Amino acid sequence: MKEAGEGWPSGLKKTKAREGVLSVLEGADKPLSAMEIYAEIKKNGESAWLSTVYRILELFVKKGIVVKITVMSNEMALYELNRFQHKHYAVCLSCHKIILMDNCPMEKFIPKIEDKDFHVVGHNLEIYGYCGQCSGK
Numbered sequence: 001m002k003e004a005g006e007g008w009p010s011g012l013k014k015t016k017a018r019e020g021v022l023s024v025l026e027g028a029d030k031p032l033s034a035m036e037i038y039a040e041i042k043k044n045g046e047s048a049w050l051s052t053v054y055r056i057l058e059l060f061v062k063k064g065i066v067v068k069i070t071v072m073s074n075e076m077a078l079y080e081l082n083r084f085q086h087k088h089y090a091v092c093l094s095c096h097k098i099i100l101m102d103n104c105p106m107e108k109f110i111p112k113i114e115d116k117d118f119h120v121v122g123h124n125l126e127i128y129g130y131c132g133q134c135s136g137k
């Protein structure tokens, strides 16, 4: 297991459970659900409660350490480490696969609203449809 020591966010108390969650997210190459994170922690031989994992994730989101991706109106929330990269995901309605989009359809939208005395710091976008495997069925 990777040491989370160095990159530990300032102003955040270090606990075993928080370290566990952060370490799972650091090792993930795709957004994970709280359930998946919980399962990974268990696999690492740590003990944790799912409710604790949820609480830690919400805290991390509030601190800007983790990005929460909600698809299909919060029915399924995914979490990933905030790597300060701007990206969007599309979700398949059938198999719930998450696909990373390589462009941002909102790019042009930002400067437009800045004129109206509104400071935009980000945006959220839900794109859904059917992946190649599911649309062929």
Ligand SMILES: [Zn+2]
Pocket: 092, 093, 094, 095, 096, 097, 130, 131, 132, 133, 134, 135
């Ligand atoms: Zn699919």
Ligand SMILES: [Zn+2]
Pocket: 086, 087, 088, 104, 105, 106, 107, 123
């Ligand atoms: Zn965007």
